[in-house]
Amino acid sequence: MNSTTGLLGEIADVGRDAKRGGYSRHAFDAPEHDLRTWFVERAQRLGLDVETDRNGNLWAWWGAPGPDAVVTGSHLDSVPGGGAFDGPLGVTSALAAVEALQAKGFRPAKPFAVVVFAEEEGGRFGVPCLGSRLMTGTIDADRARALRDPDGVTFWEAAAKSGLDVDRIGAEPERLGLIGRFLELHVEQGRGLIDLGSAVAIGSTVIAHGRWRFSFSGQGNHAGATLIADRVDPMLPAAETVVAVRRLATTRADARATVGRLVPTPGGTNVIASTVDLWLDARVPGPVTPELVEDISQAARTAAEAEGCSLTVTRESYSDDVVFDEKLRRDLGEWLGEVPELPTGAGHDAAILAGFVPAGMLYVRNPTGISHSPEEFAEAADVEAGARALAEVLERLAA
Template sequence: MKGHPQEEMLAQYGERMLLALEWLATFGADPEGGVTRLLYAEPWLKAQLALIDHMQSMGIKADFDEIGNVYGKLLGSDPSLKPILTGSHIDTVKNGGKYDGAYGVIASMMALGYLKAVYGTPKRTLEMVSFCEEEGSRFPLAYWGSGHVTGVLSLAEGAGLADPEGVTLLEAMARAGFEIDQGESQPAKRNGIGGYIEIHIEQGAVLEFKEKQIGVVTAIVGQIRMTIVVTGIPNHAGTTPMTMRKDALAAAAEMVAMTEKMAFAEGEPLVATVGRLEVKRGTSNVVPGEVEFTLDIRHTDERKMEAFRTELISRFVEIAARRELYIDTVEHLNALPVAMDSGISAEIEAACDFYGYEHIRMPSGAGHDAQLFGPICPSAMIFVPSRAGISHNPNEFTKPEDLIVGFQTLVHVLYQYGYGGKADENL
């Protein structure tokens, strides 16, 4: 920044950022202490509307796009320069923490507020975004927000998908007030984005273990998400001999155990998870006739990830055939591993050096919205430590001083691209 930044004002905005993060956690607060903000549900809508009001109170132009992403914009003086976008997702898992996604949304909003208050109009447009969805918690589809922005997803991918209560994604969208055919809102798909910068809690324990303040992400792992449906024959638990059973749950249990066994054999960095299993119409005295479970596979190497999936599914098919059952697989997500941009990452490291923050380069084992932006524009991520690596949990926690370190790093990088030495750079 120009000499030294306005340190007193920056400190004030850092404190305001912490308060705003607590404020956002009240939208969807659970009695157990966590936060539940699912796509298009009432707490989600109230949170997005509140963000718009908050940004407008700071003099930042803010509004929805057609699917419910919220943007805040500091319009630059040179419209020929492609904008820099920063932000994260507003949705949570069920009974999740108050930092995942929300920290990136609030830090980005307060960064734009600080830059406007101190430096006025940037040369390059700077935008923040609160993506409507990333987690895949309500519907079996992730990245609904950034997927539309990048053109990876469209309404067609949401057709027919329903939440556990039977409400379809498109019905929920309409109920929340987002009617695509109205033609009044900003189109979700964007072209000409100059770069994307996402700040996020690590959701792992590496930074805490290594006593580092900032992680500069080098790459994001690839991720496959699937639903597996095993179908047998429901029958009486007392009159059906073990040798005559077509037990879908027993087969699913064998498949889950096979997943763990093969993942251990493959070794790091591959991970495979069965996070949800549902016995359809299950009762204590009936042999289960249908079971559905999720499968999540992640790896930094696309080829190895796909090879593991292929081999694992073939084992599932063998288990089903041996037990004379049917198996169906549905893929909901296939996100390729994505390398982060070296240029923006270098600016993040320069910001850390400017402030004297301890930092390391590291991959991300979790999927993020930056993963979808990587193929279309220069993209980068900033990580701050997560206590004990806990996330997707009410006990998710990052120390306030670490949140402020990340915020100041983000501000410094955005300053460079909006006002400083990178403002004239064609991206």
């Protein structure tokens, strides 16, 4: 029988990033395609019937699809240079749980599925949880089709090339209506379980978070021939905005605000940029996230005006605070015993689905406390403890 650790080992060489370290696996690229192929083969070995929905999400059904289904899973894509566990741990644990339940002769009384959501990280097209957002209708299909990756390739082009009928993407209420309970297992993306001394936790809440693109426009010019007094350089207000993000985030309790990507155009070392785009990731408990972003936007406008530049701020995604289903959390606590509950600042597909169906999460301890980095880790014993907990819960939910 395959352990979760063994299944993770099977995909350990897929999508390694020699430049950044860790893994780069993005929607519709070769590594992500290889992982999807691996998942289909693994699921079929367990006798599961695999289908791809209209939004590129994979569904592996144990028995016939139907209402009140028990669904578990996660994603296989990564951030650029991400760790080995973020996403794949939930998928491999789900497969290992199904195999363990089959080995003991269990057969679900309810419809049961393992799902792999597409483009959870937004690492290629910029919008996180794109597969679950499309399915739930929380992103407009036309907007999704028009999203572009850093090379200018649209989601429409990439998805069509992979074989998806892109004209059909969008809200899928019939499929969403099949889900009776959704449970996602994920490596913890912090150090809560280190401090609590527990291998596994139950997810309680996800704090409000979103992504915004700040586009500064100036005048591209020659770096050597243009006097300082004659410049309209968008890099200056962009740099001032990066500093303002940190400064303003410290004025609100438990706020997290980050600029992780900044792109000058044309990007030459001897060229004054004509435009600079930067992306803000902001997360604050409660409805104050937009207030923080407005303060940052005002600081950016002031800096842009001082340099003679223009600024456009575009919200690319936003999710309010999420509280996972109370009854499901209560059941998980009863079934798993002395397991703590944890809030998180990290977004997940489960948080998108929580607005539509009873959803919950399990976390597995990360002894480094680091995620979205090659240093992300989970001990084999904790990985297997998470898979056992998932199997126990799924058995009870599907009985």
